[in-house]
Amino acid sequence: MSINPDKAKFYTTILFNTLLNKKHSYDKVFSDIVRRYKLTPREASLYYKLFYKLVVYYHTIRFLSSYNGFGHSVSGIVEYLFSRAFDLDRILDEARELSHSLSPILKLSILYGYPSWFIRDLYGKLPSNELESMLKSLNEKKRWLRVNTLKTTIEDAVECLEKTSIRVKRHEYYEDVLLVEDPFVKIGVNECISKGYVIPQDITSYTAISLVTSQIEDFVDACSAPGVKLIQVYSQLNPRRLVSVDIDFDRLTTTRKLVSKFTSRDYNVIYVNADSAFLQLNLPNSFILVDAPCSNTGAIYGDPTVKLYITKKKIQKLSILQKRILVNALRNGRKIYYMTCSIHPLEGEEVVDYVVRRLGLRVKFGEIPINDFIDRGYQGYTSSNYTRRIYPHRIKGQGFFLALLEVEKHGL
Secondary structure, three states: OOOOHHHHHHHHHHHHHHHHHHOOOHHHHHHHHHHHHOOOHHHHHHHHHHHHHHHHOHHHHHHHHHHOOOOOOHHHHHHHHHHOOOOHHHHHHHHHHHHOOOOHHHHHHHHHOOOHHHHHHHEOOEOHHHHHHHHHHHOOOOOEEEEOOOOOOHHHHHHHHHHOOOOEEEOOOOOOEEEEOOOOOOOOOOHHHHOOOEEEOOHHHHHHHHOOOOOOOEEEEOOOOOOHHHHHHHHHHOOOEEEEEEOOHHHHHHHHHHHHHHHOOOOOEEEEEOOOOOOOOOOOOOEEEEEOOOOOHHHHHHOOOHHHHOOHHHHHHHHHHHHHHHHHHHHHOOEEEEEEOOOOHHHOHHHHHHHHHHOOOOEEEOOOOOOOOEEEOOOOOOOOOOOEEEOHHHHOOOOEEEEEEEEOOOOO
16 A cells, blocks of 8 residues: 555644644644544555654655755645655655754754754764664664563463564573564553553663563652662562652542553552652662653654754753652662763763752762663763663664762761
8 A cells, every 4th residue: 555645645744733832742743644634454554654754754754845945834844755655764865965964063964854953962972883874773663571570471462462462582591571663553452461461661771671670678769750770679579578659649530550461469659649859768678779750862762753852951951850750869879870862962970060069968879780781871971981871773772871879878
């Protein structure tokens, strides 16, 4: 089945206008289009993949539309796409040809569809070839699942998935982590997930939590929803007591349902609806996970609208919030594991530098091992040699920043 240019023009106009005006997720807007205009399953599958790529390369298309005289309004962009028969390969070839005459920063921006200011902020943090590989990897959709060994075996989980026409590959290192071969296949209503056999969880998220190997008495998940990491800690470490904290009551309720579904027991989990930037805990020896609210620029392939909505101002606001949450965690716990799903230094190295150096907190860095997937943080910061990054192109997953901080003395 081929693309109908007239239909594509109509749906793309609705897609871009809705995304830019309402700032919903890609999946939500596309689902609304399918429902409203009654697309057949074949049409939905075809247009989902096309529109996903158009959103991924929105900034590229917008630039080329303006460069070719169509302007940068939605109507102009759609006319440009129509003139190219919605052939993304042709459009990207055009971008590559034009990029030869551009500066290195603008070249990366046009080739991979990122705002130029964002590339400028990352430029020099990694060797150019590594930066390019990271940007490219985040454009490529991937889907990972973790086998819930509390309820089934790896073999039975794989068999269950294959019976529902979902083909997977085991990870080379983590046997209980599975890569879905077709990342565009629908899995939300899959019976293997409904039964609790497998949990949607990115390989990077799984890897980050797998680094926690110490014995834990009390584990606090300071920004808990939707609870995937909490469930992994529960199943792999089984702490004496877990505290799940989230500022959003509805999301916390969802977390409780998921913990109950995937573990069949949540009797030692305490759920707290609170703001972790201010919450005071009487658990001085606790291990606190701060998976802080962030821009999600390390998870672009999960929802490419991140590229449309991200601004420098938004990242700066998130950085301030992250600092508040991390400072408060250091005042409450013994070990703090700080992470963000972001590739921007304002949400990583700069947060840790600010907290440790400028506030003079009495903390030291815990050791996070370096391996094929995990490397030091961006260079040029005080914390660079102690913090870590999981790079998307190396692990074929999301991009994470990691820091393990240990409190030397309480009463900070």
